[in-house]
């Protein structure tokens with residue numbers, strides 16, 4: 533399953549425009565629709581994969597993928613996170629879109645991007661708080677009726693409750709692996725990473741005005757990227773050359789899609805490794821700290837079960853030397869065991885038997 537990032541934010545902040553910027557291609561928009569939600573699966577741009585593909589001339593080159601979801605809000609008005617729990621709970625991370633174009637917000641109030649950001653973050657925290665409240669109440673009722681409850685679960689839920697009551701998101705609470713495991717089933721919103729997108733009006737791209745968002749986003753412990761979503765959506769429809777010409781005109785160095793995906797990898801602590809052969813050159817996404825055996829399991833469960841060893845070389849080195857055989861000769865193709873921690877850009881060749 534590709535990683536799924538869900539677009540959230542105030543009404544009319546430009547969520548759909550950001551989705552367009554992510555899913556438009558020169559051959560048109562690419563997305564599917566499910567239950568009113570728009571789902572777009574986007575290839576992760578990676579120059580190393582392109583270079584490896586040129587080196588191996590495989591039959592297929594398979595990039596890593598990221599899925600973006602443009603959530604259809606019931607009612608459409610003020611962010612009702614409570615009602616969206618069943619949908620948002622399955623997200624790996626959120627892209628929180630803040631309106632930074634025009635002079636007025638969706639309710640006709642003077643535009644205040646910081647207030648909008650804080651309102652959405654508060655809504656998410658409230659949704660988690662209410663869920664916890666209900667759960668703890670039910671646990672107490674169960675206890676009164678003599679049912680057995682897990683003290684470990686109650687303890688971590690109470691810690692979360694106090695933390696949220698103090699106005700802090702759960703992602704800021706230091707939690708052990710076993711505690712996180714208990715919390716996983718609850719799918720709390722504030723436990724998930726958030727990337728903030730300031731959807732800038734074209735005029736503001738040219739003449740930036742201080743809007744306080746950098747400070748507010750940093751204070752919330754989050755990361756911010758800024759772009760003009762409708763402009764990026766338009767750019768994404770163009771062929772490479774026209775795209776570059778227009779981008780240069782606006783001083784855009786990198787498409788929003790690339791910047792957003794890179795930022796998502798950072799906040800989710802993701803890295804890529806590659807497998808290279810004559811039939812396929814492919815990028816795989818893993819979390820930092822993943823071992824060689826677990827990474828092999830991404831490719832096929834048999835590979836993890838029957839893992840013997842992995843031959844590993846950084847993509848840069850392989851590209852420099854020109855072939856795996858050459859890397860073997862120079863000793864740069866290393867033999868690693870199952871506990872080896874895979875690094876970003878590693879080319880892996882897994883030996884296994886089943």
Ligand SMILES: Nc1nc2c(ncn2[C@@H]2O[C@H](COP(=O)(O)OP(=O)(O)OP(=O)(O)O)[C@@H](O)[C@H]2O)c(=O)[nH]1
Nearest residue numbers: 543544545546547548549633731732733760761762
């Ligand atoms: N001028 C300007 N208009 C924008 C920009 N981004 C979005 N809009 C307009 O603002 C309106 C709302 O944009 P959408 O992308 O539909 O926003 P949304 O968050 O998906 O809205 P809902 O799904 O209705 O909550 C549309 O009319 C867009 O054309 C921008 O950067 N500049």
Ligand SMILES: [Mg+2]
Nearest residue numbers: 547548549602
């Ligand atoms: Mg929309």
